[in-house]
Amino acid sequence: MSPITSSNGLKFAAAFGAVAALSACASHPKPPEPAPVASTPSYNPPPPPVDNRPPPREVAVAPTGPIPGSTQDFVISAGDRVYFDYDQYAVRTDGRTVLDKQAAWLQRYAQVAVRIEGNCDERGTREYNFALGARRADSIKAYLIDRGVSPARITTISYGKERPLDDGSSEDAMAKNRNGHTALTSGAGN
Amino acid sequence: MRPVVYAVLALLTVVFGAAAPALAAVEINVNRGVIQPLPIAVAPMTGADARAQGIGGDVARVIAADLERSGFFKPLSPDSFIQRDLNVDDTPRFNDWKTINAQALVNGRATIEPDGRLRVDFRLWDTFGEKQVLGLQFTSTGEDWRRIAHKVADAVYKAMTGEDGYFDTRIVFVAESGPRKSKVKRLAIMDQDGANPSYLTEGSYLVLTPRFSPNGHQITYMALRADSARVYILDLETNRQESLGNFQGMVFSPRFSPDGSKVAFSVDRNGNTDVYTMDLRSRAVTRVTTDAAIDTSPSFSPDGRQLVFNSDRGGSPQLYVMNLDGSGVHRISFGQGRYTTPVWSPKGDFIAFTRQQGGEFHIGVMKPDGSDERTLTTSYLDESPAWAPNGRVLIFSREAGHGSPPRLYTVDISGQNLRPAPYNLPATDPTWSPLLK
Numbered sequence: 001m002s003p004i005t006s007s008n009g010l011k012f013a014a015a016f017g018a019v020a021a022l023s024a025c026a027s028h029p030k031p032p033e034p035a036p037v038a039s040t041p042s043y044n045p046p047p048p049p050v051d052n053r054p055p056p057r058e059v060a061v062a063p064t065g066p067i068p069g070s071t072q073d074f075v076i077s078a079g080d081r082v083y084f085d086y087d088q089y090a091v092r093t094d095g096r097t098v099l100d101k102q103a104a105w106l107q108r109y110a111q112v113a114v115r116i117e118g119n120c121d122e123r124g125t126r127e128y129n130f131a132l133g134a135r136r137a138d139s140i141k142a143y144l145i146d147r148g149v150s151p152a153r154i155t156t157i158s159y160g161k162e163r164p165l166d167d168g169s170s171e172d173a174m175a176k177n178r179n180g181h182t183a184l185t186s187g188a189g190n
Numbered sequence: 191m192r193p194v195v196y197a198v199l200a201l202l203t204v205v206f207g208a209a210a211p212a213l214a215a216v217e218i219n220v221n222r223g224v225i226q227p228l229p230i231a232v233a234p235m236t237g238a239d240a241r242a243q244g245i246g247g248d249v250a251r252v253i254a255a256d257l258e259r260s261g262f263f264k265p266l267s268p269d270s271f272i273q274r275d276l277n278v279d280d281t282p283r284f285n286d287w288k289t290i291n292a293q294a295l296v297n298g299r300a301t302i303e304p305d306g307r308l309r310v311d312f313r314l315w316d317t318f319g320e321k322q323v324l325g326l327q328f329t330s331t332g333e334d335w336r337r338i339a340h341k342v343a344d345a346v347y348k349a350m351t352g353e354d355g356y357f358d359t360r361i362v363f364v365a366e367s368g369p370r371k372s373k374v375k376r377l378a379i380m381d382q383d384g385a386n387p388s389y390l391t392e393g394s395y396l397v398l399t400p401r402f403s404p405n406g407h408q409i410t411y412m413a414l415r416a417d418s419a420r421v422y423i424l425d426l427e428t429n430r431q432e433s434l435g436n437f438q439g440m441v442f443s444p445r446f447s448p449d450g451s452k453v454a455f456s457v458d459r460n461g462n463t464d465v466y467t468m469d470l471r472s473r474a475v476t477r478v479t480t481d482a483a484i485d486t487s488p489s490f491s492p493d494g495r496q497l498v499f500n501s502d503r504g505g506s507p508q509l510y511v512m513n514l515d516g517s518g519v520h521r522i523s524f525g526q527g528r529y530t531t532p533v534w535s536p537k538g539d540f541i542a543f544t545r546q547q548g549g550e551f552h553i554g555v556m557k558p559d560g561s562d563e564r565t566l567t568t569s570y571l572d573e574s575p576a577w578a579p580n581g582r583v584l585i586f587s588r589e590a591g592h593g594s595p596p597r598l599y600t601v602d603i604s605g606q607n608l609r610p611a612p613y614n615l616p617a618t619d620p621t622w623s624p625l626l627k
Contacts, residue, residue, distance in 0.1 A: 087506075089461070115417060122592075125530040125544050125551075125573045126398060126619070127443040128500060128507055130419070131456065131463035131484040134440055138461025157417060158440055158458065162396055167370040169592030185417075 069109045070189040074182075078105040081165075082140065084178040087124070089135035091143050095180075099140060102182055103147030111187035116140045118158040119165065119181065121174040126160060133158030140180040155185070227264040228350065230257060231292035231317075233276050234268060235300045235310065245335050246300035249310060252339035253296060253346070255383060256357040259600075260347060260583075261607030266292055278311050287317040294323070296346055300335075308332045314346050324349050336385055337626070344625070356578040357382060360623040361585065362400045362409055363598060365389065366616040370593070377411065377424070382578075382622070384612025390424065399574075399619050403446045406623040410434075410444040410453055421455055423470075434468060435475075447490045448536075454478075454488035454497060465499055467514065478516045487531055491558070492538040498522070498558070500530050509543060511558060522560030531573060534558070536624075537581030540603060544573045553586050555603055566605040570594070579624045585611055587618040 066072035074080060079102070082095030091099060106112060118133030118140075137156035145151050166173035232254040235246030254265035273286040278299040287295050298312030307329055314324040326345055328338045337358055344355025365378040377390035377397045390409070391397055400411035409424045419440035424431040434441060437457045444455040447467075454467045465478040465488045479485040483503035490497055498511050509523040509532045523529040527547030534541050540555040545565065551572045556563035571589040578585070582603060587596045596618045598611035611620070 122571065122589075124528075124546070127456070127487045128484065128502075128530045130440065130442050131458060131486045134458035134463060135461040135484070142461075155417065156461075157419060159414070162373070162398070162414060164371055167593070 067189050069112070071184050074102075074105055074112075074184055074188065078102045080182050081179045083175060084136055084180070086121070086174075086178065087132065089132065089139045091139050095140075096143070099143045100147060103144050103149050106144065106149045106153070109187065112184050113153045113186045114144075114155075115183045115185045116144075116154060116156045117163075117181040117183060118156070119163060119177055119179050120158075120161045121177040122161050122164065123174065124161065129160035130158045133160050136178075136180045140182065227258075227262055228293050229266055229291050230263045230294045230296065230346075230350075231266050231268075231271060231287055231290070232257070233271065233295065233297040235298040235312070236277065237300045237302075239302075242300045242302050245302075245308065245332075246298070246310075249298075249300060249335055249339040249342070250296075252336055252383070253343045256340060256343035257346065259383070259609070259612075261602055262347070262351060266290060278313060282315055282317075284315075284317050284320045287315075292317055294346075294350065296342070298342070302332065303329075306332055308335055308338065310338050310342065312342050314349055336381065336383075340382070353582055354580040354625070356580045356583060356622070356625065358626045359579060360406070360626070361598075361611070361613075362390070362402065362621050362623070363587075363613070363617045364397055364400065364619040366596065366618060367393075377409065378617070379426070380613060387613065390426070390429075399443060401445050401576075401621045402623045404448055404450045404624060406626060408446075408450075409621070410446060412442045412444065421453070423453070435473070437466075437475075443487050445489050448492050448494045452490075452494075454490060456486040456488065465497065476515075478512070478514070479519075480516070489532055489534045489541075491534050492536055496558075498532040498534055498541050500532060509541070509556075509560075522556065522558065523563075524560060525563055531575065533575055533577060535577050535581040536579055539581065542575040542577065542584055544575065553584060553601065555584075564605065566601050566603065567599070567608060571596075572599075574619050576621050578622050585620040585622055587620065 066076055079098040082091060082098045116137040118137035120129040120133050124132065137158055141154050141156050144154060164177045165179060166176040232250050234250045237243035237246045257263035258265050270290050272289060273283050276282055276297045278297055282295055282297065295315040295317050296312060298310055301309040303309055309327060309329045311327045313322055316323050324345055328341050330338050340358035343357040347355040359382045360379055361382055362377060362379045365376045366373050368374040374393040375396045376393040377400055378387060379390055380387040396414040398412040398414060400409045402409060407426055409426060411422055411424065413420050413422055419442055421434040421441045421444040422431045434453065440458040442456055444453050446453055451471065452467050452469055454465060456463050456465050462482055463484045463486050464480060465485045467476045467478055481503050483501050485499055485501045487500040488497045496511055496513055498509060500507055501510050504521065507528045507530050508521055509529045510519055510521050512519040527545045529543050529545050531544040532541050541558055542553065542555050545552045545554050550568050552565045553567040553572050553575045554563060554565045569588050570591045572586055575584045575586040583600055584603065585598055585600045588599050589596045595616035598613055598617050598620050599608060600611050601608040
């Protein structure tokens, strides 16, 4: 018993679109025929000049790295995610290292605003996980404020277990899904 | 995205014969459900012409399917019926029905009235007692023939079990599609038997935890966008919705009070989630809990005076009951594991919940004082129990294993009759309407 009507509606829309496209073509005059092309004249190029300069010294080539102040810069030089233990919301030692870098980066780019998104693994029920994700987001916010970031620049939200980072089933995947993500919402380049 | 119109079915009372006392042929209790489903014959309804006969056959099939799914009845195959000349105006040949061990017989007549309306007259017979148990007539528009069938099934269920039926009802749920990491979630509605499914929202934002209003006309649910979590009330007849308001924080886990005058919900402020109520007429908001712990998933008692809710104030998520003003908080869950998603039965006798223990999730029930706890189901992830309006059946969502798409299941509160709900696509967060009028 497949639900619902939209597939028929879509097919109808697609067919309708095709008809519209055809009729649009028909209503335009044919484009003019291209002018005939002259046959290519025969032509013998002169020999290339001899280059007597010494060979150039090699120049080291490397990417310049992300644009300073961009989201990519934030992700690479600070890290945009910290992880939590099961049913916990205290920032771990490894998370503090990341958040210290986030705070320093945000001090440097004072025009950037962030949204902290709390996430949970699937081993909990929906509503409890919203509350738990909210706690995680707030833990991160409190830490960043403590490190000198203005609260006015930080909003928080919980996605509960609705937006897993890893769709695997291992404990590793679950651990990844227990996280707080710092998203730059304004003031950052790409 | 079409509005759901609730046509009111005319129920004309008992038309013929004296209604005998309830047959109570099906003995059920919460502890053991039914050991042997009752054999019952649901005869195709007769009709004056081919069209009426066609509808009559369809009506009988829907009635039989409803009764069968309840787990309390075993509808017999019409092929086995001996008497083929049933007439709703005549007494059946009881011996013909006793011979095939039909303990009860439903027969009737479908009539298409001159104005196009459909009328169904039916009788329920106690074949071994050789007496009529029920004689009723239902009338509706022709399109609503399924609802007439559900009404008949409800009447039969009530006469035979002594409990209210739950067949003329609808189920709203969250229909899922798309990859696990970026699911699309839409509100959807269907009849309790899976017929007439349709979407209520188009999926541009996540929808979660829909719950019916007590009159069945509204849904309150949570809408989650990248930067906001709000609670809405959606009117199913007009398809219009309104936000509960802006609470400077996430708003979630809404649920109507039994009289429909309030919504209880939770709000997160600065990482602290508490329970609130809103009076829908005055829009006055009351904060009910002030604890620093997570307080969420409030559900009203049927008298509207208490809330059961989920809190981790004791160190892990457990169930608590309190008065509507926040006084008298006491814990009711003391078993092994983590308890969440409490839902008070509309009958008031039980609270359903999710219990998580040892890597598995269970749906269970306990009395409101915490006694008589029972585990009904076990799987990788069972959650979101919701009561049928008669307080006898629970619908919930199940992921059989990691990565298995979630499906809706139903189970009797005895723990028996666990079966997939009649919707075979990914779905979660079911809510069951009251009996339609």
